Amino acid sequence: MTSIHPGQRVAVLADAQNLYHSAQSLHSRNIDYSKLLSKAVQNRELTRAIAYVIRADSPEEESFFEALADIGFETKIKDIKTFQDGSKKADWDVGMSLDAVTLADHVDTVVLCTGDGDFSRLVSHLRHEGVRVEVMAFESSTAEELRDVADTFIDLGDRIETFLL
Template sequence: MPPLHPDQRVAVLADARNLYHTTHSLYSRNVDYTELLDTAVQDRRLVRAIAYVVRAHAPEEESFFDALDDIGFETRIKDLKTFSDGTKKADWDVGISLDAVTLAEKVDTIVICSGDGDFTRLCSHIRHEGTRVEVMSFGPSTAETLVDAADSFVDLSEQKERFLL
């Protein structure tokens, strides 16, 4: 895999729902997306930064979506679906995976900001195709298989004061 260098082209894919639930269950706090993006890019060349969010019609969510835009993320928004039995669903696994595979042909590194083990095969596939994969998430809630499948892993919980608001 290519080493880090300033001309490296990077795409950052942030699973905002996964990060939200993780930080709220572990720390009752929010993610600092500015710091997350800066750390993910590491003075390399940012090609795309996409935050995958879910619209649940909560009071502050529109201002959160606007803040992500201001930071430099494109926001992909999916509405929360409520089924007749009362269960709710909204995950971005397929969307993130499709974007990662598409972007992998155009960048040197994909940074996945999620601890979701469902992305393990995605990481293996992208690496097999020759693109570096980095994972950033909070260690206590990150699938070990995901860490093992990536070229590098940044445990955000080791510097929580830096990555939490």
């Protein structure tokens, strides 16, 4: 796969739910999305940055969504679903995958900001299509198969003072 170079077109897809839960469970802190985006782009040409978020009706979430937009992320919002048994579910796996496949013809690199192993098949597909795939997440909460299949893995845990608020 290609290495990093200044003219490279990059799409950044951030699984906000996955990043939030990892940062909270490991460090009791929140992600600095501005620094995350800056590191993901690394002086390349940003084609698109999308943050996939869940609306759970918490008081501070609208200001969080606005902050993401101010940083440069397009936000895709999904409402949390509550089932009759009281269980809740909301994830963006299919939406992120579809966006990544759609963007593959328009970028050289896709940066996935997630540790979810469900994306390992997507990464294999993108690489087969000639797209460089970088993964940014916390190593200790990232599926080994996702780390193994990516061209590059950046451990946010190696630089918590940079990537966490």
